[in-house]
Amino acid sequence: MLNLLGVAVFALLGAAGFSQAMDILPALSGSSVDAFKVVWVAATAGIALYAVAASVVLVRIRRNDSLSILQLRQDRADAMARIDRLESLLETEDSLLLVWDGEAKHPGVAGHLPENLELSGGLSQLVEFETWLDVKSAEALRAFLEHLRGHGEVFRLTLTTIDGVYLEASGHTAGGLAVLRLRDLTGDRQLSARLSEQNKELREQISSLHSLLDALPGPAWQRDHHGQLVWVNTAYVDAVEAESTRTVVDDQIELLEAKGRNKLNMMRQTDGVYHSPMPVVAAGERRVFELTDVNSEHGNAGLAQDISELERVQGQLRRTLESHTRTLDQLQTPVAVFGADHRLQFYNAAYRSLWDIDQSFLETKPEEGELLDALRAARKLPEQADYRGWRTKHLECYQALDAQAFWWHLPDGRTLRVIASPHPQGGVTYFYENVTEQLDLESRFNALTRVQRETLDHLTEAVAVFGSNGRMRLSNPAFAEIWGLSQEFLEGAPHVNDLLDNCRELMGDSDRWQELARGVTGLSDNRTSVSGRMERIDGSVIDYVTVPLPDGGTLLTFVNVTDTVNVERALHATNDALQEADQLKNAFIQHVSYELRSPLTTIIGFAQLLGDAKFGDLSPKQEEYTDYILSSSSALLHIINDILDLATVDAGIMELEISEVDVAQTVSEAVEGLKDRLVESDITLRTHMPEDIGILKADERRLRQVLFNLLSNAIRYSDKGGLVDISCQREENEIRFRIKDHGAGIPQEMLEQVFSRFVGRGAGGNRQGVGLGLSIVKSFVELHGGTVDITSEEGQGTTVDCTFPLEPHIHSLEAAE
Numbered sequence: 012m013l014n015l016l017g018v019a020v021f022a023l024l025g026a027a028g029f030s031q032a033m034d035i036l037p038a039l040s041g042s043s044v045d046a047f048k049v050v051w052v053a054a055t056a057g058i059a060l061y062a063v064a065a066s067v068v069l070v071r072i073r074r075n076d077s078l079s080i081l082q083l084r085q086d087r088a089d090a091m092a093r094i095d096r097l098e099s100l101l102e103t104e105d106s107l108l109l110v111w112d113g114e115a116k117h118p119g120v121a122g123h124l125p126e127n128l129e130l131s132g133g134l135s136q137l138v139e140f141e142t143w144l145d146v147k148s149a150e151a152l153r154a155f156l157e158h159l160r161g162h163g164e165v166f167r168l169t170l171t172t173i174d175g176v177y178l179e180a181s182g183h184t185a186g187g188l189a190v191l192r193l194r195d196l197t198g199d200r201q202l203s204a205r206l207s208e209q210n211k212e213l214r215e216q217i218s219s220l221h222s223l224l225d226a227l228p229g230p231a232w233q234r235d236h237h238g239q240l241v242w243v244n245t246a247y248v249d250a251v252e253a254e255s256t257r258t259v260v261d262d263q264i265e266l267l268e269a270k271g272r273n274k275l276n277m278m279r280q281t282d283g284v285y286h287s288p289m290p291v292v293a294a295g296e297r298r299v300f301e302l303t304d305v306n307s308e309h310g311n312a313g314l315a316q317d318i319s320e321l322e323r324v325q326g327q328l329r330r331t332l333e334s335h336t337r338t339l340d341q342l343q344t345p346v347a348v349f350g351a352d353h354r355l356q357f358y359n360a361a362y363r364s365l366w367d368i369d370q371s372f373l374e375t376k377p378e379e380g381e382l383l384d385a386l387r388a389a390r391k392l393p394e395q396a397d398y399r400g401w402r403t404k405h406l407e408c409y410q411a412l413d414a415q416a417f418w419w420h421l422p423d424g425r426t427l428r429v430i431a432s433p434h435p436q437g438g439v440t441y442f443y444e445n446v447t448e449q450l451d452l453e454s455r456f457n458a459l460t461r462v463q464r465e466t467l468d469h470l471t472e473a474v475a476v477f478g479s480n481g482r483m484r485l486s487n488p489a490f491a492e493i494w495g496l497s498q499e500f501l502e503g504a505p506h507v508n509d510l511l512d513n514c515r516e517l518m519g520d521s522d523r524w525q526e527l528a529r530g531v532t533g534l535s536d537n538r539t540s541v542s543g544r545m546e547r548i549d550g551s552v553i554d555y556v557t558v559p560l561p562d563g564g565t566l567l568t569f570v571n572v573t574d575t576v577n578v579e580r581a582l583h584a585t586n587d588a589l590q591e592a593d594q595l596k597n598a599f600i601q602h603v604s605y606e607l608r609s610p611l612t613t614i615i616g617f618a619q620l621l622g623d624a625k626f627g628d629l630s631p632k633q634e635e636y637t638d639y640i641l642s643s644s645s646a647l648l649h650i651i652n653d654i655l656d657l658a659t660v661d662a663g664i665m666e667l668e669i670s671e672v673d674v675a676q677t678v679s680e681a682v683e684g685l686k687d688r689l690v691e692s693d694i695t696l697r698t699h700m701p702e703d704i705g706i707l708k709a710d711e712r713r714l715r716q717v718l719f720n721l722l723s724n725a726i727r728y729s730d731k732g733g734l735v736d737i738s739c740q741r742e743e744n745e746i747r748f749r750i751k752d753h754g755a756g757i758p759q760e761m762l763e764q765v766f767s768r769f770v771g772r773g774a775g776g777n778r779q780g781v782g783l784g785l786s787i788v789k790s791f792v793e794l795h796g797g798t799v800d801i802t803s804e805e806g807q808g809t810t811v812d813c814t815f816p817l818e819p820h821i822h823s824l825e826a827a828e
Contacts, residue, residue: 106194109137111160113187145171152180160189169196171208229300229316230266230293236310239263250293266315267291275304283307288318344442351437353378353409365443366391379439380406393419408439426450472570479563481507481532493553493569507531517547523555530557531565538565544572552576614640667710667794669819674704674739674746677711681718682737685726693731696722699738707746707817713791714815718748720788721811725752728809744817745797751810757803765801788813795819 109118118138130136130143140149148170155166159182170178170193177196184190221242224231230247234240243259250266253259267275271289279285283306291300299322304313336357339346345362349355354376363370366386377385383402386392395401408415408431419427428444467474473490477483482504491501494514505513511524518524523545530541538559545553551573558566618640621629629637682696689696718737725735729752736751757765766789785801788811792799796819803809 106192107137109191109193111189111191118191143172145173148172155180155182156189156191159184159191169208177208224314227314229314231312231314232266233312234310236308238311240265241310250291252294266293275302279304279306283311288322291315293317344444346443347441349379349409349439349441351409351434353380353406355379355382356438362443365445390422393421408433409437472568474569475567476560477507477531477565477567481528483507483510484564490569493571517549518545527555527557527567531567665794667713667819669708669710671706672709672711672714673706675700677715678718678737678739678748681715681722684719685722688723688726692726692729692733694726694729695732695734697734697736699736701739701741704739704741704746707815709795709815709819710791713794717788717791717813718750720785721748721750721813724785725750725754725809725811728752729754745814746817748813748815749810750813751808753808756805756807757801757809758805759803762801762803766799 106122108121110121111118120137136142140152144152151168152170155164155168158164159166163184165181165183167179167181170180172178179194179196181192181194182190221244224244225246227244228246230250231244232240232247233242240260240263243256245256247266248254248256248259251259251264253262253264258264265272267289271291274289275285278287285302285304285306287302288299289302291298293300298317298319300315301318302313302315305311339357340359342359343361345365346357346359347355347362348357355373355378356376358373363373368385372385380402383392383405387398405417411431411433414430414432417429417431419429421427424447425445426447428446430442430444432440432442434440467485467487470487470489473487473493475483475486475490483501483506484504486501490496491498494510494517496510496513500513507528511528514524523543526541526543530538540556540558542554542556545555547553551571554570554572556568558568560566618637622634622637678698678700682698685696688694722735722737729735734753736749738749738751740747740749766785789799792813792815795815797813797815799814800812801809
């Protein structure tokens with residue numbers, strides 16, 4: 012302000028000097044002095060004057076500003092000292108201030124947190140009251156703060172933290188600021204706050220308890236240690252017909268008469284509790300109340316419950332139970348009633364007869380667990396792997412809400428259906444129903460029904476049963492299949508005429524169904540069975556039979572014999588062809604026997620004569636040719652004999668000459684016939700024969716032929732210098748021969764064909780056989796009723812097992828096949 016004033020003064024002075032110069036300028040215009048010089052001098056003088064004045068003003072302004080700055084610095088220092096003193100005061104007191112300025116969301120904080128209050132989030136968590144105060148305190152504090160900041164209403168209240176610490180919260184305004192002060196209530200103040208809180212809770216609990224007792228229909232009262240009434244409920248007031256609770260307390264109006272009060276005091280238990288029914292006059296009526304009165308050193312309290320109606324109902328119940336007891340005692344069904352204490356309360360004669368228990372034991376009213384133990388000891392209860400668990404589970408009937416049923420299968424074969432019906436009073440009534448015969452009959456009936464149903468469903472014959480009304484009652488799947496009927500149609504119980512309409516396409520105009528329909532719907536007293544055969548349009552042949560049933564129904568069966576008829580016709584044709592083939596085979600056998608075998612025998616005879624020295628000597632070449640003729644002729648004769656044997660077996664005309672055969676001797680004879688071949692092939696034959704091998708009944712020649720063929724086969728397929736084993740073992744009802752070689756073996760893919768005829772193979776350098784040896788072996792062994800098994804592994808050899816029964820069952824060709 013001073014600077015502006017000085018500038019204004021200087022401006023006025025300069026303007027005045029300039030104005031004076033302009034005033035004297037016209038007067039000097041005619042003078043010889045230069046007018047502009049005069050103006051310049053005047054302006055310079057004005058400026059100088061302005062500078063001097065401005066300097067004086069600036070000096071004064073500077074001095075005043077220095078004094079103001081010194082005064083402000085002193086005021087600031089005083090204010091800082093005052094703030095330090097206030098902060099020191101706040102730090103010395105265990106409290107915390109939260110200050111809100113206007114509508115600010117976050118308050119300023121002064122002071123420090125109480126020692127008992129620990130916040131994980133620090134001071135920033137203070138405004139989140141729900142995180143460190145209990146719900147009730149947090150809601151109250153937030154409501155009071157809203158009124159403080161909105162309307163300036165001060166408050167003071169006690170807060171409780173989640174950890175149980177008590178704080179005093181006070182709120183007030185100061186210069187437009189909302190201030191919240193939190194102070195820790197330590198020592199006596201905290202104890203006082205806690206007691207105040209507990210006192211408040213107790214008052215609320217007592218108030219709630221009094222409200223509950225006021226809602227009860229029975230009288231309730233409370234006395235002090237002098238025995239004076241201090242509180243009664245509304246029902247008490249109504250019972251003594253008083254005007255109000257205050258009237259009852261002031262006038263000490265008693266509900267019980269003096270005699271009743273004396274009885275109550277005399278019959279208290281040792282713990283000061285009295286609980287018993289007592290007749291009381293209430294509201295002018297004599298009623299029965301269930302009294303409960305508790306005495307303590309601080310007084311006593313009582314409660315009365317009107318049980319008049321209950322007494323009346325219980326009386327009726329007792330009379331009803333007595334009537335039911337008399338009724339149950341006449342029943343043939345065993346009944347036992349157990350009370351809430353698990354003791355036997357009632358049983359009828361049928362119950363005692365069921366278990367055959369001594370009546371004196373039952374009269375002692377045993378517990379059910381004790382009764383079950385006695386029955387188990389007498390082996391009259393079902394056998395249980397875990398009896399204790401079963402017993403515990405059974406006794407759970409006392410806690411059940413609904414009736415339960417059990418099945419007991421007793422050791423004596425009886426089956427009981429036990430029904431446990433819980434009582435509302437806590438006991439259980441047991442009913443024992445002997446269902447042994449019922450289950451037996453039901454089981455038989457169900458089994459018979461299932462068997463009949465399964466039998467019908469799996470029959471190849473079509474079966475249908477019609478009732479006396481002509482409608483189908485049941486059928487099997489074959490019936491639907493043979494007539495092409497849908498399952499939906501059959502489930503609708505169709506009439507026999509409906510079936511006729513559906514089957515007309517297959518039957519055409521045949522009158523067979525009409526005959527069947529008349530048999531089903533006929534009302535004749537003497538109904539008879541009808542059977543016959545029908546041929547359908549599709550070429551199939553059906554046999555049918557109707558059977559009248561005792562209940563008036565009719566059973567119909569249909570059998571599709573088309574295949575049977577066709578097979579019968581084919582069999583007739585085949586039989587004729589087989590007879591012709593058999594005649595041809597017999598003719599062939601005769602032809603081979605007489606037309607081929609006889610010339611071959613002649614050739615062998617003449618070859619032997621040629622080789623005989625009596626008829627002349629032969630050259631070495633001729634002897635060699637003669638030997639070839641003999642060996643080839645013998646081989647051919649052997650093949651012809653094998654073919655004849657197989658043909659004889661196939662024709663079923665071979666007959667075995669059964670005799671007692673010495674097994675060891677037969678094996679030796681078979682081995683003896685192969686000595687030349689063993690020497691020629693350098694084969695070692697080992698025989699394993701027990702000394703007690705004994706004899707068996709068989710055809711000795713055929714047995715020797717079997718062993719000869721097996722050994723020949725083993726020698727043929729053994730390597731030169733190899734080994735062949737033959738062993739014999741006697742078992743209980745049979746003798747087993749085993750021939751094993753160590754040759755090349757038989758491939759697995761050929762193992763199943765070795766018994767086929769004319770199937771042979773070469774082994775190494777050996778000649779392949781004709782393939783009849785194993786076929787003859789199998790045929791002869793099976794004719795004796797034995798078996799042949801062969802196992803082989805390539806490179807390891809082949810093993811053949813032949814089993815002959817000690818008493819052979821001679822098989823024909825058909826049996827062998």
